[in-house]
Amino acid sequence: MRPPQRPLGLPHGPSTPTAVGNLPAELSEFVGREAELAALGRLMDRVRLVTVSGAGGVGKTRCALKVATFLEKRYCGDVRVVELSTVHDPELLDHAVVDALGLSDHTGRPPRTILRDELTGRRLLLVIDGFEHLVDACAGLVGELLRRHPRLRVLAAGRLPLDVDGEHVFPLAPMTDEDALRLFTERAAAVRPGFRLTERNRAAVRELCRRLDGIPLALELAAERLRALSVEEVLRRLDDRFRLLAGSSRSALPRHRTLRTAIGWSHELCTPEQRLLWARLSVFAGQFDLEAAEYVCGGAGLPADSVLEALGGLLARSVVVREEPAAGSRYRMLDTMREYGAEWLEAAGDTDRLRRRHRDWFVGLATWCELDWFGPRQHQVAARAASELPNLRQAMECSLEIPGEAHLAQYLAGTLWFLWVGCGRLAEGRRWLEHVLEEESPYDSSRLKALWVLGQVAVVQGDPVGAIAALHECREEADRAGDATATAYAVHRLGCLALVTDDIARARELLTEALGRYWELGELNSNVLMARVELAMAVAFCGDLDEAMAICEEVTEVCDDLGERWALSYALNVRAFAALQEGRPGRARALLGESLTDAHTFHDLVGSALALELLALVTVVEGDAAEAALLRGAADRIWASVGPPLFGSAYFGRSRARCERLARRELGDGPYEAGLRAGARLDLDAVVARVLASGPADGRRAPGRPRGTVPGPGKALGPAPSPIPGAGGPEREP
Numbered sequence: 001m002r003p004p005q006r007p008l009g010l011p012h013g014p015s016t017p018t019a020v021g022n023l024p025a026e027l028s029e030f031v032g033r034e035a036e037l038a039a040l041g042r043l044m045d046r047v048r049l050v051t052v053s054g055a056g057g058v059g060k061t062r063c064a065l066k067v068a069t070f071l072e073k074r075y076c077g078d079v080r081v082v083e084l085s086t087v088h089d090p091e092l093l094d095h096a097v098v099d100a101l102g103l104s105d106h107t108g109r110p111p112r113t114i115l116r117d118e119l120t121g122r123r124l125l126l127v128i129d130g131f132e133h134l135v136d137a138c139a140g141l142v143g144e145l146l147r148r149h150p151r152l153r154v155l156a157a158g159r160l161p162l163d164v165d166g167e168h169v170f171p172l173a174p175m176t177d178e179d180a181l182r183l184f185t186e187r188a189a190a191v192r193p194g195f196r197l198t199e200r201n202r203a204a205v206r207e208l209c210r211r212l213d214g215i216p217l218a219l220e221l222a223a224e225r226l227r228a229l230s231v232e233e234v235l236r237r238l239d240d241r242f243r244l245l246a247g248s249s250r251s252a253l254p255r256h257r258t259l260r261t262a263i264g265w266s267h268e269l270c271t272p273e274q275r276l277l278w279a280r281l282s283v284f285a286g287q288f289d290l291e292a293a294e295y296v297c298g299g300a301g302l303p304a305d306s307v308l309e310a311l312g313g314l315l316a317r318s319v320v321v322r323e324e325p326a327a328g329s330r331y332r333m334l335d336t337m338r339e340y341g342a343e344w345l346e347a348a349g350d351t352d353r354l355r356r357r358h359r360d361w362f363v364g365l366a367t368w369c370e371l372d373w374f375g376p377r378q379h380q381v382a383a384r385a386a387s388e389l390p391n392l393r394q395a396m397e398c399s400l401e402i403p404g405e406a407h408l409a410q411y412l413a414g415t416l417w418f419l420w421v422g423c424g425r426l427a428e429g430r431r432w433l434e435h436v437l438e439e440e441s442p443y444d445s446s447r448l449k450a451l452w453v454l455g456q457v458a459v460v461q462g463d464p465v466g467a468i469a470a471l472h473e474c475r476e477e478a479d480r481a482g483d484a485t486a487t488a489y490a491v492h493r494l495g496c497l498a499l500v501t502d503d504i505a506r507a508r509e510l511l512t513e514a515l516g517r518y519w520e521l522g523e524l525n526s527n528v529l530m531a532r533v534e535l536a537m538a539v540a541f542c543g544d545l546d547e548a549m550a551i552c553e554e555v556t557e558v559c560d561d562l563g564e565r566w567a568l569s570y571a572l573n574v575r576a577f578a579a580l581q582e583g584r585p586g587r588a589r590a591l592l593g594e595s596l597t598d599a600h601t602f603h604d605l606v607g608s609a610l611a612l613e614l615l616a617l618v619t620v621v622e623g624d625a626a627e628a629a630l631l632r633g634a635a636d637r638i639w640a641s642v643g644p645p646l647f648g649s650a651y652f653g654r655s656r657a658r659c660e661r662l663a664r665r666e667l668g669d670g671p672y673e674a675g676l677r678a679g680a681r682l683d684l685d686a687v688v689a690r691v692l693a694s695g696p697a698d699g700r701r702a703p704g705r706p707r708g709t710v711p712g713p714g715k716a717l718g719p720a721p722s723p724i725p726g727a728g729g730p731e732r733e734p
Helices: 034-046 060-071 090-100 111-118 132-148 177-191 202-211 216-227 231-245 254-269 272-281 290-297 304-316 335-347 351-373 378-387 389-401 406-415 417-422 426-437 445-460 464-481 484-500 504-521 526-541 545-562 566-581 585-601 605-621 625-639 654-667 669-680 684-694
Strands: 049-053 079-083 124-129 152-158 167-171 320-323 330-333
Touching: 034 049, 034 060, 034 167, 049 060, 060 079, 060 124, 060 152, 079 090, 090 111, 090 132, 090 426, 111 132, 111 426, 124 132, 132 152, 177 202, 177 216, 202 231, 216 231, 216 254, 254 335, 272 290, 272 304, 272 335, 290 304, 290 351, 304 320, 330 335, 335 351, 351 378, 351 389, 351 406, 351 417, 378 389, 378 417, 389 406, 389 426, 406 426, 406 445, 417 426, 417 445, 417 526, 426 445, 445 464, 445 484, 464 484, 484 504, 484 526, 504 526, 526 545, 526 566, 545 566, 566 585, 566 605, 585 605, 585 684, 605 625, 605 654, 605 684, 625 654, 625 669, 625 684, 654 669
Parallel strands: 049 152, 049 167, 079 124, 124 152
Antiparallel strands: 320 330
């Protein structure tokens, strides 16, 4: 056995993890491949694009991730993994990369533009895995990004090259005999404690590794069999399966037939219930939980109460893996296993039925999430919806593909408004909303909801033309159909559009009308609370701070009772504005610290930017002009990913103008501009940590029920106050 080799140019052992990248933790020890890792490390020193290619199951992904781990310190932790196996639509490729890079953007800019802009000057190692089914789109994206960003390097792992200029293909062969022996022995010892190589079993183990061609996945599947069989019995059973399947596809490469044999043999050793569950689980994209598996996969031949036991068997056989993301315990089927199960499901003629059951479950899940969003579980709902996004996408695609069921795709796209608007996924949300609305369908409640949500997204993105088109169509068709709920939401969003385009009188009129309609309908949710907050903004801009405070205090009381945090973050911002105008900057800082915390938790860039803009003014009023300039620069960086700074609104821009005037007067132009540049270099996590570390100036937490307490009964908001004539009010100095 050759001595272990240290990869040249790479530190020995994994680097210290950082919060910048998203490299997954290793669930089992990496075995062997020292020579390949060393060669890959040297190659990454010289080449900006390396593609690790090879047959399925040969270990491409793990080798790429291992090298990325070694290189993490060199990139100051800025190593990002883009996993594309669950992305089926080439149009979603850019969105997936934006998500993996941790870029949040509320503008109408295409995600490709976001990537071009945000990667400028960034020293980044991008690991792209599972791109085979998107090879053309992926090649175009990688080629463009490498040309534009000289500090970017890409390490790809796939079954074929990208064929991009400058690409260096690194073919990953099966493991050497010695590495295969080491891997099998270690995995066997994990499933059968005390297993080791002996003179008695060494020849059989070597023969088994040779017959499996040194393919890591096949070796691991074979090692699993030692739970019940000896090495010699495994080898005999493997011989039978080779003869059975070797001739099933003469055009397939021998290694592919070998891997299929190993998987098929593992499939044969499952119980009938486990095999049935294996096939049915193939309809899931990405992760799933037990409840979803029980609903979707339970039925003829596999009662729902038998799913857990069958799932345990698949976990033991490494067909399914368990993961622990923020949303709680989840399961995921390995891609090769999913493909194999899908073939069995198709052969049984059950694919369409299972896809519909999958779609129905996720329609129900989206409905539940929307309802649960208005309550104390908002943060959990946000995490759950984000983890289920691959399945939600698949559910929308399924509905669009089935004649006569486009309305279900429209329902899903509209119901997920909280994910698009509240959790920083505006660009993808708009893409889905526009896509589902292209399908012909009646103007029922689903289509009308998709229209007003599209208008809402366009408003936040700073696209008044798109917003007006969607909202006017929604209102006209809702009036024609007698859908009072859709009319109320359309009026509300038209009022919001008037607010951000400085038509304050019209905004007050429309928002008051919308709130009256909501009252008549008995509607109370986060959108209704946001309408109250938006009305308070309009009232404050007119100079009536007492009325604005009264509205927002009522919203705060309802939010505290119900545990709602998203709308609350905006209400706290308005209350902070009023407190500052009344000469209480310490109180304003306390309110804004809480507002920023919640907005940042939801990845709401608009709420975060608004809080930082007002914090900058609070800071200069408190006498720290240098820190105010830094916060202003940090806000500028966020607006670049949102849209026109402060929506291009003169009213929203008053606080910014005043902050700049006071800070420039205190610092001078040169130091003030330097502060802006320093702030623009800070990412949002660093800015939020900086703000919260300073703490409220008066040492008091903003009023509100402490997190984790049981909310009291909800309150019903009455009709909105009558509009006050006048479109503008004087700006008061604190």
